[in-house]
Amino acid sequence: MGQAERLGLGRDDFTVLLTREQPFRVDTVLTQRTSHSPMTSIEPMNDDDIDADVTDRMLLQRMSAGDRVALGVLYRSYHGRLCRFLSRLTRRPDVIEEVINDCMWIAWQKAGNFHGDSRVSTWLMGIAYRCGLKALRQHGDEPVEGDTMSEQRTSAHDMDDEDRELRDWLSKGLDHLSVDQRVVIELVYGVGHTLDDVAVIMQCPVGTVKARLFHARVKLRNVLPALAGESPRHQGNVP
């Protein structure tokens, strides 16, 4: 009998305990959604999130035993979102790849020390964020070498004109934000993290994340309509 059954808890009730016999802690406690704000003290996870996290933990466990195949799976699984996340910090493909590899290197080294205090995705994004900031300090003022960037841009993913236009529109809007504001916007709107997650990733209080998100949204609200050719609707006014 599983621990959840012993406690008389159903998956749809209050708590789901995912217990494993691995050497690291993988207990994931999901608290019932309440009417309180979902973005602060709760980490809501749907079934897909749960499955993805369980898979990630298993991959980490295998990596801690030296399984390079597991590293490859994790690498490919996170490459896209890390790439987009880091592209909010720097536009240099060589730096982005370097940071992704540094991040995965650390994950490889520390896989055995992962205690499951947060989701694997939160843990990895935190590592990527710190590696990214470090890379910014080292490469931030260096020019892009050659035509590497333009070459790699032209081979971008296939997407229709409308989406490409939308992406350019967003890119211009994000230029008006600070690095931290761009990171918060990406983590909340792009990746779908909660405020608590973002606070863990950026290693700062939830209140700071709230403030960054608020100011970023207000700035985008003021500049995005103009960038889309519309007149600003409610410029400069904040709640």
Added chain:
Amino acid sequence: MTFLRHSGGDCVRAWDTMPWVLQNSATQEQGEWLEDHLAHCESCRTEFAQQSRLRHAMSLPTDISIDANAGLRRLLGRLDMPDAQEAPYRSRPRHGFSRALVAVVLVQALSIGVLGVKLWSASGSPLYRTLSQESVPAAPGTIRVVPDATMTLADWNALLHALRLQVVGGPNDMGAYTVAPTNATSTAQALQQLRATRGIRLAEPVAVSP
């Protein structure tokens, strides 16, 4: 925002709720409340449409395409490197400022070294003597002479010249000079002649301590 100011607390609540409804992390109750609010608030409806567009734009893949397989190959290659432990912290090109600082420190150390060698190789006896230093001990054969105050400089010089003596020290507080023979002149002989000379109040050999 204007619409929030005009509409009061409900619009503020709607503004706070929108991101979490968009990312499906809001509660069902919050979602229903926002839906109800948007039905009768045009400003928030417009704002929500803008937020939805932003959310969609943020979810699009980046325009920077990086080959995951090539990156993975490089990472696996790094695992096989002998100094793989330091790989994530490998030395990267330093900033110009750091390089300049290192250069300054090296130049400074080099200068201090050169200065030290130069001082060390310089002659041991300086060309001056400080007041705190003890006087140079008298050489053997020197004589301490006290001329009379009435003796003229010309007579004093003539006497030294005649006896082939040279002043090597003094006069001290008592007016005594230390003189030494310039050649093989016997100290005893010079001493006798000095004592016999008028105008010399005292002539004594300097006792040399062993």
